[in-house]
Amino acid sequence: MEAAHKKEERKSVFSDYDYSNFYYGAGDDPVNLLGPFREWYQEAKPNGYYLYSEPLSSAPATHVQVRNGKTGAVHDLLNLASYNYLGISYREEVKQAAIEAVNKYGLGASGSPILSGTFDIHEELAREVASFKAKDAAILFPTGYSANVGFISSIMRSGDTIFCDQYSHASIVDGAILAKSKTVFFRHNNPLDLERKLGGVRGKKLVVVEGVYSMDGDVCVLPEIVDVAKRHGARVLIDEAHSTFLFGANGRGVAEHFGLDQEVDFHLGTFSKSLGGQGGFVCGGRDLIDYVNAFGRSRFFSCNLAPPLVAGLRAGLAIVEGEPELRAKLWSNVAYMRRRFAEEGIDIGKSTSQVMPVLVNNDAKVFAVAEKIQDRGLYLQPVTYPAVPKHKSRLRISVSAAHTEEDLEQAVRVIASVLREEGICR
Amino acid sequence: MSLTRYGYRNAISGFFEFPTDNARRILPAGLEPVELHHGTSIFSMTVFDFTESEVGAYGEAVMSVIVVPLVKPGERLPKSAFYPYLVATTTRAAREHAIERWHLPHWMEDVEIAFEPQGNRLTAKVAADGAPVAEMAVGDYSWNPVSHLYQSFMRDGDKSYLASITMEGEQSEHEEETGRVRLHEHAFNKDLAVSEVYDVPFREIWMRNGAQTFQPLVQLETA
Numbered sequence: 001m002e003a004a005h006k007k008e009e010r011k012s013v014f015s016d017y018d019y020s021n022f023y024y025g026a027g028d029d030p031v032n033l034l035g036p037f038r039e040w041y042q043e044a045k046p047n048g049y050y051l052y053s054e055p056l057s058s059a060p061a062t063h064v065q066v067r068n069g070k071t072g073a074v075h076d077l078l079n080l081a082s083y084n085y086l087g088i089s090y091r092e093e094v095k096q097a098a099i100e101a102v103n104k105y106g107l108g109a110s111g112s113p114i115l116s117g118t119f120d121i122h123e124e125l126a127r128e129v130a131s132f133k134a135k136d137a138a139i140l141f142p143t144g145y146s147a148n149v150g151f152i153s154s155i156m157r158s159g160d161t162i163f164c165d166q167y168s169h170a171s172i173v174d175g176a177i178l179a180k181s182k183t184v185f186f187r188h189n190n191p192l193d194l195e196r197k198l199g200g201v202r203g204k205k206l207v208v209v210e211g212v213y214s215m216d217g218d219v220c221v222l223p224e225i226v227d228v229a230k231r232h233g234a235r236v237l238i239d240e241a242h243s244t245f246l247f248g249a250n251g252r253g254v255a256e257h258f259g260l261d262q263e264v265d266f267h268l269g270t271f272s273k274s275l276g277g278q279g280g281f282v283c284g285g286r287d288l289i290d291y292v293n294a295f296g297r298s299r300f301f302s303c304n305l306a307p308p309l310v311a312g313l314r315a316g317l318a319i320v321e322g323e324p325e326l327r328a329k330l331w332s333n334v335a336y337m338r339r340r341f342a343e344e345g346i347d348i349g350k351s352t353s354q355v356m357p358v359l360v361n362n363d364a365k366v367f368a369v370a371e372k373i374q375d376r377g378l379y380l381q382p383v384t385y386p387a388v389p390k391h392k393s394r395l396r397i398s399v400s401a402a403h404t405e406e407d408l409e410q411a412v413r414v415i416a417s418v419l420r421e422e423g424i425c426r
Numbered sequence: 427m428s429l430t431r432y433g434y435r436n437a438i439s440g441f442f443e444f445p446t447d448n449a450r451r452i453l454p455a456g457l458e459p460v461e462l463h464h465g466t467s468i469f470s471m472t473v474f475d476f477t478e479s480e481v482g483a484y485g486e487a488v489m490s491v492i493v494v495p496l497v498k499p500g501e502r503l504p505k506s507a508f509y510p511y512l513v514a515t516t517t518r519a520a521r522e523h524a525i526e527r528w529h530l531p532h533w534m535e536d537v538e539i540a541f542e543p544q545g546n547r548l549t550a551k552v553a554a555d556g557a558p559v560a561e562m563a564v565g566d567y568s569w570n571p572v573s574h575l576y577q578s579f580m581r582d583g584d585k586s587y588l589a590s591i592t593m594e595g596e597q598s599e600h601e602e603e604t605g606r607v608r609l610h611e612h613a614f615n616k617d618l619a620v621s622e623v624y625d626v627p628f629r630e631i632w633m634r635n636g637a638q639t640f641q642p643l644v645q646l647e648t649a
C-alpha cells in the first residue's frame with residue numbers, strides 16, 4: 001500500500017488525461033481550455049506525442065528523411081507511414097507534368113470552381129476519373145475531406161437520416177453535421193445492427209460506408225450492407241479513400257471488387273492516398289454531378305485545385321491505368337507482410353488490406369514501442385485513444401507497391417524484435 | 427474546508443450510447459450533453475457498495491447523463507462531469523442525507539442492490555418495489571491506483587449546484603465491450619427510451635477499495 005501510494009504521488013495531475021479531456025468545457029471564455037491543454041501537452045509531447053508531425057525533408061518514398069521531434073537530428077528511415085500506396089507521388093512523369101503545369105498556369109487556380117477557377121485540365125481530370133470509374137461524370141473537390149462534407153451535405157437535409165458506421169472517418173461525420181440530418185451510427189461493419197436501426201425509419205435515408213476502414217484496414221462487408229440498405233429503401237454512399245485505384249479487376253475499388261459497382265449509388269474517393277496527390281471526387285450520373293455542382297458548399301466556397309497538382313494527378317492516373325502490375329505488386333507485398341507477421345506472431349487484427357494495424361493494445365507502452373522502432377530505422381505512426389478505443393493502441397503501417405521485399409523483411413524484423421523485447425508478442 | 431467522505435468496496439460504472447434527443451429531454455436548461463458521436467450522447471449507470479459514511483454502509487445506484495464540465499481559469503480541470511438525474515439508495519438515512527446535503531434527485535423508496543461477483547466480472551442488480559429495474563455487469567482489465575476529479579451538477583427547484591468529487595482507489599478502465607446492461611420497463615427508467623440505449627457499454631470502469639470525497643457544494647447562477 002505504501003509503495004502504491006508513492007507511485008501515485010509521482011503521477012502528475014494530467015497523467016491520466018488525453019486529447020478527449022480538453023475538448024469540452026463550459027465557462028465564460030472560449031480560451032479557458034488553452035491553459036490546461038498547454039500544461040498537459042507540455043508533459044505529453046516529450047512522452048510520445050512528439051512522434052506526430054515530425055517533419056520530412058524528402059519525398060514520401062520508401063525511404064525518407066525525418067527530423068526527430070525530440071533531438072532535432074535528421075535520420076534516414078524506412079517509410080511505412082505514408083499513404084503513397086502505389087509510389088506515385090514522386091514518379092518522374094508526375095513531377096514533370098506538375099513542372100510543365102507550373103510553367104503554363106503558375107501556382108494556383110485563383111478562383112472557385114463555379115466562377116473563374118475551372119481550367120481545361122480540371123475538366124480533363126474529371127472526365128478521366130469518370131471514365132476510370134466507368135461512370136457518366138465526376139466532380140472534383142479540394143480534398144477527400146471536403147468531398148465527404150460537400151457531397152453528404154449537398155444531398156441530405158434536416159429531417160433526413162444518415163446511417164454511418166461507428167468507425168466512420170471524421171469527414172463523413174462532419175458531412176452529416178453540416179447536412180443537419182439525424183445521424184445514426186451502426187456497429188462497425190455490422191449489417192444486422194444496420195438493419196435494426198433502419199427498421200421503421202421513414203423519409204430520405206443514406207447509408208455511408210468505407211471501402212477500407214483506415215484504422216483497422218478491414219474491408220466493408222458491402223454485399224450484406226447493400227442488401228440491407230436496398231430492402232429498406234436507403235441509398236448507399238461508399239467512401240473509397242483507401243481502396244480506389246487498388247481494389248477490383250480495374251482498380252475501381254471495393255464496389256468493383258464485389259461486383260456491386262451499379263448497386264452502390266454514390267462513389268467517392270480521394271487523390272491523396274493511392275495517387276499520392278491531393279483532392280477528392282464523387283462519381284455518378286450526370287444529373288447527380290450537376291446537382292452536387294450546384295449545392296456542394298465545401299467545393300464552391302473554396303478555391304479549385306491548383307493546376308500543377310491537377311496535372312500531376314492526371315499523370316498519376318495514367319500510370320495507374322497503364323501499369324496494372326503496380327496493383328499486383330502491392331497485393332503481393334501485402335501477402336508477404338501478412339505471412340511474415342503471422343509467422344512472427346504479430347497481431348494485425350482484422351486487416352485484409354494494405355493498411356495494417358500492428359496491435360500493441362497497451363496505451364502506456366505504445367509510444368515507447370514506436371520510439372524504439374524509430375530509433376531502429378523505421379518510420380511509422382502510433383495510434384492511440386481517442387483515435388481508437390482505450391487499450392487498442394497500435395502502430396499503423398501502410399504497405400506500398402514501391403517497397404521491396406528487403407524493405408518489408410527489415411520492417412518485420414525490427415517490429416518483431418521490439419514487440420518481443422516489450423513483451424507484446426511471444 | 428470540510429470534505430465529506432464515502433468509503434466503498436466496489437463502484438462499477440457502464441457508459442452507454444443513447445440518442446442525444448433523449449439526453450436533452452433529461453437535462454435541465456444550461457447543461458450540454460457530451461456527444462460520443464454526432465447525435466449520440468452518453469448515459470452512465472454507477473452502482474456503489476459503500477462501506478463507510480456519515481450514514482453508515484449502504485448501496486447506491488446513480489443514473490446520469492455525461493455533460494460538459496465547467497472550466498474555470500486557475501482551477502483543476504475535471505476528468506469529466508455528469509448530471510445524476512436519478513439516485514436510488516438502499517437506506518432511508520442515506521437518501522435523506524444526500525437530498526439534504528447534495529440536492530440529488532432520488533427514487534423515494536429504498537431499493538434492493540445485490541452485487542454478484544463471477545470470475546473477473548461483477549454484476550449489480552437493482553430492484554425497486556419488488557420488481558427488477560436494472561442489471562449491469564462489467565468486467566475488469568488491469569488495476570491502477572487513481573485519484574480523479576469529477577463534477578456533478580444538480581438542479582433543485584430553481585437552484586443549480588455543483589459538487590466537485592474526487593474518486594480514489596484502484597481502478598480498472600477499458601473499452602473491451604464485455605459488459606452488459608438490462609434496463610427493465612419500470613417507472614424507475616421512465617426517462618430513458620430503453621430500447622434506444624445500446625446495451626453494451628463502450629466503456630467500463632470498476633473501482634474498488636477506495637473513497638469518494640465531496641468538496642463543499644457550490645451554488646451556481648442559474649441562467
Ligand SMILES: Cc1ncc(COP(=O)(O)O)c(C=O)c1O
Nearest residue numbers: 143144145169210214241270272
Ligand atoms: C475514409 C477516409 N475518407 C476521407 C479521407 C480524407 O481524405 P483527404 O486526406 O484526401 O482529405 C480520409 C483520409 O484519411 C479517409 O481515411
